[in-house]
Amino acid sequence: GSGGGSGSDTDSLVISANAIAGGKNEQEAKWIEEWVIPNFVDQKKEQDDVDVSVSFDASGVDDEQYKTKLALDLQGGSGPDIMTLDGIWIGEFAQAGYIKPLTEVVTQADFWEGWDQIPEAVQKLGSFENERYGIPAGTDGRVLYYNKDLFEQAGLDREWQPAGWDELVEAAEALGGIDGVTPVQLNAGTAMGEATTMQGFLPLLAGAGEHIWDKGKWRGESDAVTETLGLYEKIFADGLGDPLLQQEAQGRDKSFEQFADGRIGILLEGDYFWRSVVHPELGIAPMEDRDEVVGYAKIPAIEPGKGIHGQDFASMSGGSARVVNPETDNPELAFELLTFMNSDEALKALLEGEARITARTDTNADVLKDDPMLTFVADEVLPITAYRPGLAEYTRVSTLLQEATASVVSGSSAEDVAASYREKLEGVVGGAGNISN
Amino acid sequence: MAAITMDRLTKVYPGGVRALDEIDLTVEDGEFFALLGPSGCGKTTLLRTIAGLEESSGGSLRIGDVDVTRTPPGSRDVAMVFQDYALFPHMTVAENVAYPLRIKKVARGKRTEKAAATAGELGLADYLERRPGQLSGGQQQRVALARAMACHPRVFLFDEPLSNLDARMRLEARTFLKRLQRELGVTTVFVTHDQAEALALADRIAVMESGRIRQLGTPSEVFRRPANTFVASFIGSTPMNLLDGVVRSRGIEVGGELLPTPPEPAGRLVDGEKVVYGIRPEYLVHSPTAVPGSLTGEVRVVENLGHAQLVTLEGPAGFVQLVVDEDTPVALGDRGFAVPRQDRALVYRDGELVTAGADPTGLTAGARATGAT
Amino acid sequence: MAAITMDRLTKVYPGGVRALDEIDLTVEDGEFFALLGPSGCGKTTLLRTIAGLEESSGGSLRIGDVDVTRTPPGSRDVAMVFQDYALFPHMTVAENVAYPLRIKKVARGKRTEKAAATAGELGLADYLERRPGQLSGGQQQRVALARAMACHPRVFLFDEPLSNLDARMRLEARTFLKRLQRELGVTTVFVTHDQAEALALADRIAVMESGRIRQLGTPSEVFRRPANTFVASFIGSTPMNLLDGVVRSRGIEVGGELLPTPPEPAGRLVDGEKVVYGIRPEYLVHSPTAVPGSLTGEVRVVENLGHAQLVTLEGPAGFVQLVVDEDTPVALGDRGFAVPRQDRALVYRDGELVTAGADPTGLTAGARATGAT
Amino acid sequence: MTPPPDHAAVPSASDAAPVAVATAPAGPPPSDTEHRRREAQRAAGREGARRTVAQIGFYTFVSLVLAFFSLPLLWLAVAPFDANPGLSASLPEFTLQNFQVLWDNPYAMRSLGNSVILAGGTGLLVVTFAALAAYALSRVRLPGRDMLLYVLLLLSSIVTGTAAMVPLFNLATELRLIDSQLGVILVLSGGLLPSAIFILKDFMDGTPRSYEESARVFGASPFQIMRDIVVPVVRPGLATIGVWSVAQVWGNFLIPFLLLRSPDQYPAAVVMYTFYTEGGQANLALISTFSLLYSVPVILMFLFVSSRYGFRFHGGIKR
Amino acid sequence: MNGSKGRPLAGAPAGRTGGSDAAGLGRRRAAGFVAPAMLLIVAFLLFPALWTVYLGLTDYQLTGFAAANPQVVGLENYDRALGDDRFSNSLVLTLQFVLGSAVLGQAVLGFAIAWLMRNRVGALRRTVEALVLLAWILPSSVITFLWIALLDRDGGTLNALLNTPGTAWLLEYPMASIIVFNIWKGAAFSMMLYAAALGNVPPSHLETARLAGAGTFQQLRDVVFPRIKGHVLTNLLLISLWTFNDFTPFLLTAGGPENRTEIMPVFIYRIALESGELGFGAAISVLMLLINLVIALVYMRLLRQRKDASA
Ligand SMILES: Nc1ncnc2c1ncn2[C@@H]1O[C@H](COP(=O)(O)OP(=O)(O)OP(=O)(O)O)[C@@H](O)[C@H]1O
Ligand SMILES: Nc1ncnc2c1ncn2[C@@H]1O[C@H](COP(=O)(O)OP(=O)(O)OP(=O)(O)O)[C@@H](O)[C@H]1O
Ligand SMILES: [Mg+2]
């Protein structure tokens, strides 16, 4: 290995991920320790008769702390050979020179057969400025969940796919007629944190036709931004959403509970919601009749064809990618291990039969086949999805967006908020030169 | 009016130490009364109980005509001077002296005036603006006195006020204190473990041991006729010689020598009984040559007392100390003879003085009598 | 061998205080030497300079034949007993006593044995395993002594070792110390501010004032013939009467009375010159009736000294104190007369004793002479 | 409420003429005695009432303090034994399962050992070095000594913050102290030393000089004096600083996390963070149990030190 | 070690250092005693601290372009901080926090306990002291859980006790909660310090005041406080600094809600760790140091006044 490495006599590699046995992300930690490492070592021995040693630096802490530690390692020219990074860190790490495009590190990078199994859109997760930096490990997608029973009660169809924001608002207004029901939960405010941006503002903005970061510039007071904030204004000013819920620290958990209780009509969330929140057995707000009651629909563009890339629908995705440290002593071997970890076989070993969206189409086809919802996300959403910019400034921009939605929710007009957002943005991204309208 | 009357006053500390054991005692109005005794005998406890700083566990206490057993210290109208003076270091002399008046809410102008007057009486007029740290020990002591005097208490309580002064200053302070008390006429209880101080200052002395009073009397009573061997060995600037003896028909045999029986216990002794023969070093007359009826021994130590010498003889009776005139030559190793002054010798049986009549402790008759006045 | 010789020894503290001012002094081998003087006169400084705890600013110091002016304290072969004893609170008595031996790298077994022996000599055998906090003051003092003795130093230095004891224990300790030093024969310098202690213990005394020696001599020299009024007022358990007088042809006029001129200065006085007439209270004889050539006054204070009384008269000569026999009745307010013992009266001119010849301070001739031996 | 004791029995004598001399013995009128007696009785009555109120007040206060300081601890006593601990200290469904889980966890038990190494090492280093330095600073007058101490005290506040992690990390990298427990110990010691010296110096200032001088006259070297006399005498202070620095290290997460690589070396503070789910939710069963295990060593240490050496401060800036 | 050689040499400088140097240490040896501590301090405190000061003058970030090419931007970070609402917000909050929890809370509670326990011995005193000290030595991550459990809105012990179900203390009274929390956590130090200080107040002084008729308040004002002023100031200095730099409340409230508990160390943590703006974070650390300095100077000024007064 390089920094974390041991002696350089035999070929040795170090893997690092924010996972630890007996703790956070235990599944991944166990998989690396008990499946990846022994199998890879055996395979090298059998195929090439090479002794390799692979070790795993486990940790189980907040993502920020894990990121900080990696960054400190990398800026000092050391660090693990293979590391798991959140997709949105790729850009900032690349800009800092901590990681390099795969082709610069490994000559064979483009010739991995696995690339074909990963959709173009998903590959963005491990890419920055059209260069591949790593292999995406898994992803997700955002949709609109709705309560079919409530729809029926409001006189709407049980099967629903809005084609534009108007239809969304219409449905909400219809739901507004039911007592004790909040028609729409659209995450807003700072208490929700990144959920406001990822499960709220950004997918809508994509529907309005814009990325928050595009062609090297951040979006300021653009029409799309104003329109997106306008939707917030519409929903919260007209009583279609519950402003108080947006301020509580446990607001997000509460919204989950309320949805499960049948007190929220429509909710924008990722597939995590389906898998882990309302899952009849494993969920934290389980719904026994999930499969009958919970409907899901793609997030519509403001009007058909007005979304990004002229799409009718939009979504946002996140996930992590595994990256090779450019400073590694054994780039080829590291890449071999990396591809090994992202093989169909390996991913299936990781999931142990659980349904979850991976980056690979072939894997997804197998593991998702019993879950119509995840299949829906894999088939319908992932092709139209977008990813957040992996830039250092992103977290601060995200905070500004959260604050902006909070202002709208508490009664300011979308135009005013957009203007003041732009003003603050200048301070955060280093001047007007980095902002486009 | 401001006599202090203690009736079976008892103090048991939480740990179980019986520091005062049913003390019956009356300190007369205007009297200068000394409490004397070894360390830990309860002197400070008695003083603090009078002041109200310790709550008594039993018995009653009156100051003047008023039962103050349960009165808080601030309302007993007593003033106390502590061994360390307890001057507040952050206040000037004037502020220190005025402090009790300030607590009693005397107006500023009036109390400044009063404090200055009191301090002036004690010769502190020039130091009013100094802080205690800038004063000598003797001056500090006077500030403490002035503070105690400032609110005209009915009783003064002094806890070893002189023991922090150096030997020279102690002598001066002692004379000063005595004169001051005479002039003020305030009832005063004075604690000390220095018997010379007690003898020099007090109208009456109580000698205490483990929470009890062992003798009560005027200084000369206590000095001349200690009621028991405890008091005998405690009082006197040089300790009394207490020698084991056996009563014989013609006298008392001490260390093989037959000494004449002192007149007082003469008829009260039984032949052959064991007694203790007590004689102060001052009442032994030195003789370089053998004298019948004298104690003898080899000169072991000679200590200069200034105008006299304290000579320690080691002989068949053990160590015997005697005071010898400064002009008498005494050399180490010499043989010396000590002739007792018969009228000053005392005889103790079972530790108690053998007397002609009245209780020498001054406790039963004495204390009761004074208590009744 | 272990005499201590100081030659123009000077100590100036960083702040500029001249604590020792060119001290010339020789302490003889085996001598018990007392340093006496008021607070702040430099006694402790002198002792500490001998011990090496302070570095002298000038002059030289020899112990025995060796110049130790620059030797660190540990190599001077002296032992010091501090006023607070400085017993190590975390060590047992045995460990405390053995500590100097431990520093000198004596093997454990041997030093335990030696410490036990030394402690035994001082009657501490039963306390070897106790810690200092569990001992009485007197026992602590003996532990400190034992520790000082344990390594057989050539010089003992004692800084007020008795001042922490209560009055009674002080007397016993003093006798004990004296006997011990006699037996060991080690050169000893003893600091005290209690003149009675110095008189009782010392072979010779140096009286200091502001960094200088004002008189050097045996206790009786210092007591009987104080070289100056400073020493006169400092020495004696009751201060000497120092009365302003004027020389007349037939005597010295003090407070209107003509007192006979003492024999010694007789021929050396000039008519009409102002002098101070000095007489100790012990050398004034009391008379209730008028006697020619006596001092008179009204009895103001009577202090009981045990076997005698200290009477203060206030008269034309100011306050006069005299010692009166215990049997003589003296009442406050009485008129009293005090007749000086002529042979004990002293005359001071400009603060210095008027003498027949030799320097009474014992400084020039005496110190030089002893210094030369 | 009791009336303020200030009014208690102002003796009438204090208002009398300021001539105490000679006037006192002349008996005052009988009404004065009566007045005094009444005052004394009233004062005694008030004193009784005041005392009762004071007693009640005292025990109320003590109960409140006891409640305040023990209430939060309740959870620690209950939750570890609860099969389904929530954030309430309810009656548990008793189980020791959580302990079993932790016992089987590959890092949990070992991390306690690591914590002991880090905390013990740092404590030892801080106590030793701070004692030496505080002693020298207390005994020898160096120009600007007090200023130096204050400045270091202030600087220690920067370094214990997060902003200094880059310098610390790079320094450790340069010194090859990454992934070494020694590195963690050294870095932590550097941050703790100024406060330790500051507090210990007060203790050193309080030891009587005569102890040292007397040892010095016997020929003891400064080091021997320090070892034989000063250290035993200021032992409560050293114990205090020792416990303090151990407690500081025991709870420190950031430095060991940043400087250590292999999970085998992680102290408990770092391992404690791993008992969270993927979604960031705390696994209360494990966390409460681990908290208990994690607290036991410091509590034991505290009990040991306080019974053995006393645990107190001398204190403050004197003179 | 005790050989005669070298001794006179070593002894000579020893004496010159004056009366306070009881062990005859001498400056050279004193320097040797100080050296190990100084070495560690210089390496792991002074050096990183200076480096941090330097970082504060750059736009250095943990990631992004600024990580690859940090530029010296002079006082820009300071400019930005001083114009930043979040900074002034956190400054005000920190001052509230320090004043409320340290100066008023810990110091007063610690003093009250020390004062009331001063004459007590036995089980009661030991229990109280042990509990208070326990709060002080338990690791922060543990005690924050204890407090989260105590203050929890559903089923928290406090709500059960006060019969106020559903009160979200950490949301509704966030500042008060962390202040009370910090009082709980840190009162031990003040208690110990004051207990030692009260041991230095001669009983005779208190008793003199009592004899004069002074009540408790007057005794405190006239006797105790003037006597322990030095301890009070040492205590305030240390606990203020410690509280100022205390990061623990983050574990309880994460700076929220709405930044209402974003005290300075939390602010720095978020800037440095969550946003990775190390240059800016360093600048704020330096600002924090300067504020600490001002506080220390204020205290030392009071201290000096005391010195003058008692001279
Ligand atoms: N607060 C206390 N608690 C328990 N015991 C005490 C207390 N104060 C004093 N004692 C004990 O009560 C006894 C009498 O003590 P006191 O202080 O009255 O003696 P003393 O005669 O003044 O002695 P000294 O001459 O040493 O001052 C002693 O045995 C002492 O140990
Ligand atoms: N370390 C010091 N620095 C400056 N001056 C000092 C120091 N130690 C003592 N002095 C001064 O030197 C003088 C002599 O002090 P020393 O302690 O020798 O007196 P002392 O005769 O022992 O007095 P006491 O009887 O009070 O013990 C005093 O004026 C004192 O203030
Ligand atoms: Mg006493």
Ligand SMILES: [Mg+2]
């Ligand atoms: Mg001295």
